Amino acid sequence: MSRTEWGAALTMPVTADRDHIQGPVDAPVTLLEYGDYECPYCGAAYPIVKEVQSRMGERLRFVFRNFPITTSHPHAEQAAEAAEGAAAQGKFWQMHDLLYENQRRLGDPDIRSYAETLGLDIEQFDRDLAEHVHAARVREDFMSGVRSGVNGTPGFYINGARHDDSYDVETLLAALERASA
Amino acid sequence: MRTRTRVLAKEGSHDLTQTSVDQRSTPIAPGSEAPEFALPCTPDQSVSLADFRGQPVILAFYPEDFSPVCSDQLALYQELLPEFQKFNAELLGISVDGVWCHLAFAKDRNLHFPLLADFEPKGEVSRTYEVYRAKEGTSERALYVIDAEGVVRWSYVSPVGVNPGADGILRALEDLGNEAA
Numbered sequence: 506m507s508r509t510e511w512g513a514a515l516t517m518p519v520t521a522d523r524d525h526i527q528g529p530v531d532a533p534v535t536l537l538e539y540g541d542y543e544c545p546y547c548g549a550a551y552p553i554v555k556e557v558q559s560r561m562g563e564r565l566r567f568v569f570r571n572f573p574i575t576t577s578h579p580h581a582e583q584a585a586e587a588a589e590g591a592a593a594q595g596k597f598w599q600m601h602d603l604l605y606e607n608q609r610r611l612g613d614p615d616i617r618s619y620a621e622t623l624g625l626d627i628e629q630f631d632r633d634l635a636e637h638v639h640a641a642r643v644r645e646d647f648m649s650g651v652r653s654g655v656n657g658t659p660g661f662y663i664n665g666a667r668h669d670d671s672y673d674v675e676t677l678l679a680a681l682e683r684a685s686a
Numbered sequence: 687m688r689t690r691t692r693v694l695a696k697e698g699s700h701d702l703t704q705t706s707v708d709q710r711s712t713p714i715a716p717g718s719e720a721p722e723f724a725l726p727c728t729p730d731q732s733v734s735l736a737d738f739r740g741q742p743v744i745l746a747f748y749p750e751d752f753s754p755v756c757s758d759q760l761a762l763y764q765e766l767l768p769e770f771q772k773f774n775a776e777l778l779g780i781s782v783d784g785v786w787c788h789l790a791f792a793k794d795r796n797l798h799f800p801l802l803a804d805f806e807p808k809g810e811v812s813r814t815y816e817v818y819r820a821k822e823g824t825s826e827r828a829l830y831v832i833d834a835e836g837v838v839r840w841s842y843v844s845p846v847g848v849n850p851g852a853d854g855i856l857r858a859l860e861d862l863g864n865e866a867a
Contacts, residue, residue, distance in 0.1 A: 513851075574761050574762065575765065576765055576795065576796045577761045577796075647765075651769075651851070651852050651853060651856065652853055653853070654851050654853045656759070656848075656849040656850065656852075657758050657762075657849050
């Protein structure tokens with residue numbers, strides 16, 4: 506539930522250079538999620554997004570941006586930086602999926618084991634995390650969400666407009682179909 | 687009285703609007719002098735608006751400690767304290783809960799900004815700011831941005847079950863800066 510008086514719209518457009526994107530660049534609909542890897546509602550939304558992606562196929566582009574609420578979720582920032590660390594080695598989505606599929610195991614040794622599973626250069630990965638190389642990127646995602654009116658996670662945007670309805674599969678699909686028409 | 691369609695609940699969120707649909711107060715309008723107040727924030731300390739003369743103040747009235755939306759909203763604001771500090775702005779949370787309840791809430795949720803107890807006489811400051819819900823005996827979910835001279839520059843009452851996010855606050859703070867420049 507996230508309706509406010511002013512129409513909330515995405516303030517930082519999706520760009521192939523910086524965003525993590527699945528689906529074709531010319532898809533008629535873009536679903537963007539501001540998410541937190543430790544947030545249980547985002548965890549619940551994870552298979553829903555997968556289902557929506559499989560049902561819409563090439564007609565949907567999906568974008569994920571970080572929105573860690575560290576005040577409530579002590580592992581969320583580290584997990585977001587880990588996903589960006591994996592992205593630096595070309596494996597963002599693989600790490601993204603592992604983090605959501607193991608949402609209750611986001612401690613340091615857990616995250617390191619996911620990096621090993623993905624065959625990442627561990628030395629590089631550890632160094633990135635220790636030096637918070639990707640913290641600025643995560644914060645940039647977060648602030649772009651704040652400025653776009655994200656008021657809880659997951660925060661969904663469809664073609665740049667905030668989706669204020671529920672996000673069960675059918676509701677989300679219907680909204681995406683409307684936007685693609 | 688504004689008429690609005692009822693807000694739809696997102697899956698997994700708590701729809702508090704059902705009990706009190708669209709009976710929102712009208713807050714004090716921009717341009718008015720912000721009413722002075724002094725309220726306890728701990729068992730032996732109190733905070734008054736005059737303490738912050740010379741800097742912007744954000745007042746976040748919220749219904750109750752520990753209620754679901756309040757927790758998300760205040761966690762988001764905690765996350766944004768560094769952004770508010772860039773404007774030299776002070777954030778104050780206000781509800782009708784007592785100081786011991788506030789202390790427990792702040793500790794449990796890692797909140798590091800003052801929570802003021804509008805407890806005795808109950809809701810007096812909320813009434814003064816036109817954001818008291820007499821039937822429920824709690825404050826509205828309302829935001830005020832007050833400038834360095836103590837003048838209301840922005841005010842907003844959210845549906846009580848809806849987290850208003852922070853984009854409105856940041857925009858209001860920016861507007862203060864622009865006008866000063």
